[in-house]
Amino acid sequence: MTVVPGTFANFVAGAQAVVTTAETVVATTKAISSPYPGAIFAVEFGIDFLTGAGTTGVIWRIRQGSLTGTAVLTTPTIAAAASTQLPRAYLATVDGSQAEVASAVYVLTVAPVAATGNGSATNAFSRVTQTG
DSSP, rough: OOOOSSSSSEESSSEEEEOOTTOOEEEEOOBBBEEEETTOOOEEEEEEOOOTTTOEEEEEEESSTTTSEEEEEEEOEEEETTBBBBEEEEEEEOOOOOOSSEEEEEEEEEEEOOSSSSSEEEEEEEEEEOOO
């Protein structure tokens, strides 16, 4: 199902486990149509994250399609204490590199730094808006 641009595309209240230092998909938008090559989308994610033992920081990425998709946003390492509930992360970017496709999706990933224990992501939401 394709979502109309500008609508909230996804909300997940349950916890998503993040295994030690592995980059993990923690939120995914619903599919949205790209009506022509180079259509511009504003992509937004919000999420709560509890770090695991040993964590010294986190790196957030917004990617096209999947864990291995093109990164359209990568944060620098954000310092974070181990076993701590971080303030809600809000990430946004603009992407104009999608091909003309019937169902484009974006994912939010997190990669804990130096973690020796699993983290947990909760209360994720996403929105995609076609802006051009």
